[in-house]
Amino acid sequence: MPDIRYQIAVNRVPDNGLTSEVAEIEVTQTIEGPATGRVKFAVDICGEDLSLMNDARLNPGPNDNELTVIASIDGAQHVLIHGIVTERQANFVEGGPGSFLEVKLTDRRAVMSRQQRTQAHSGTAAEIVTGILNGPTPPGEKKYGFEPDVVDTPIEYDEDSNTLNQTEDDLAFVEKLAGRTGSRFWIDWSVETGLTGFNVVETAHFKPSPPRPSSNPLGFVPPIQLAPTSAPKLTLNTGDGCSTLASFDVSSNNEAPNETGPVQRVATDGEIDDTDVPGPSDPPLGADPPATASRSRRIVSAGSAQEAQLRNQAALNDASYSTRATAETSVQALNGILSAHQVVTVEGAGSINSGDYFLASVTHSVDPSAHKMRLEMMRNAAGANP
Template sequence: MGLGIAIAVNGQPDAELIQASALEVSETMDKATTFSIRYDIDISEGDIPILIDNRLDVGSELSIMIPVDDTTHCLVKGPVHGHNIHLQHGGGGSWVEIKGSDTSIIMDRLTQSAVWSDVHDSDAVQSILSNYGYTADVQNTNALHETNKHTLIQRESDLGFIRRLSRRNGFNFWITSNENGDETAHFKRPELSGNAEAELVINLEDPNLDSIDIEWDVEHPTSMEGIQLDLNTKDDMDVAVNQTPQDILGNDGLSSITGDTRSVHLSAPADDVGDLQARGEGAIIEADWFIKASCQTTLENLGSLVRAHTIIELQGAGSRYSGNYYVSGVRHIINASEHRMEIELIRNGWGG
């Protein structure tokens, strides 16, 4: 029995490679999507052919796709960068795991030295992404790095630089691919106002969860104060972020739940009010996620494929914890019997 997947090598479907014994794909917020494909090992004429197969060797680009409801979804596309090998004497019970990541790993291979002047953060990101052939899904940023103030300095890989700018602005950065291999690089804040992609159900009729673990911690800042000196005009730049800039998943956000002020002072250097505001909002967005949940289900039980950076609804968890959550991670574990999804959720509110 097959895994119900399709695998393409350098853009070309390969019918042999779908004969894997197991497959894992891990999507995690602010990290590259990784994959692992396990194959049983056969010994032939004194050698082990799969260990020297060019299709699974250094730099080979694999795409892993799965059909769901007449739509083919690409779970990941990217290069092979490692093998885990287990050999048993005589061959029986031997296996190899093919390890790889999405193509963002290519952006992390070279350290760059660049000075970005008279640009916004989003302009720099757009320029970098154009060098890698991605379709850019980039949200505009406000901070302008002018030559006569502080230019934007890059002394790291392109991926490290983009992730730094992403965190500074309260954004996420991730790569997606469609079934044709066309890739989109996303650089933007979480989209929390859309409809849920699926419903997780527990304690109600027709459940698709056996269990879910939920935890919360409200010891997070809910506001930011920032005071800087404009080095050109010598005027004070005074910025305050008194509430989260993103939509609340629930009736009550963190600040209304705590009922008090929990502030943090932003001391990072900034050129203008826009830069200081963006950094402050980024800090509050990062602190905003005070609820975490984890659960698992199968594709058969849920009837939908869960992806990171989407909204999913939890039902049957009581009035406080039922509602929409943001998917911060999914681990797809696929074998001959099932496609299991281990799901990580975050939320910045409760009720409703």
């Protein structure tokens, strides 16, 4: 049985007293939006008041109080969420015991959505996103303070003829740019402890997820191993009572589009540029891509033929993950913690449904009895990798 411990930090300062009052924790990490969480604290009568109710650090408000939930598994620390307090709810029971205070959190991408901007951007996607994350801000505003992890795209926006115009807040703009370029935008966290004290490092990722290869100058695509040998293994029907999955449900949809047909654009010199997207480019998470008939769908958009190809390729890649699964496991059974954006390997689900899956969402539910993880998974192939 692993040694599992939890720590609560408020405004980046660990608080053992607050940690001892935690009754429940629930955190959801997803590839499609912000990480969210709720932490429920048991409260009791303390003099003429209830403990924790007057703790200003647990209130939402203009100060953006931050709360961090850390799980330690055999000494290895995992940040489940680091976010700002957005809501609080109090429940009072006559006499005190049974009362609770619950705070709700969202990750700090929320601070990027507070100011609408009108701005023309030029340069590569990496330069634009990095500039937004850590560049200069208008007077009176703070930098977001994220560590950028940005992978570039082949599109470059030119200030003379092809600027990228922003009319929305920074979060909506970065998410829109991610969708156009086949990337995702998310935040994860790590903690640093040592002589300098306790610190939470927030890394803002703008890149494809799962990762995908790109062509090199010689024209071939290098192999990419999506599920390394150290990937967590989720097992069913082991026969020895040591399966790590409590449940597993899977479904497939064979009507997803898998090609675009021709895409044409008028170039700046008046000539017609032709391109197409013959199929998804993500490596298969399994032995074979799903066997489907031709399903053509094309995204019509402005921009060059290169940009149109990139958008259509991104849409086909997303559509190719037509096999979806839900499952439940626990930290106690797995002896580890899972996060969204990971690739895991399922074993014992038969020749078609066993294999590698991409974690689209992980919901952590922690109470005094267990730390359960509800998983939403997807894949673009069938069968286990050879």
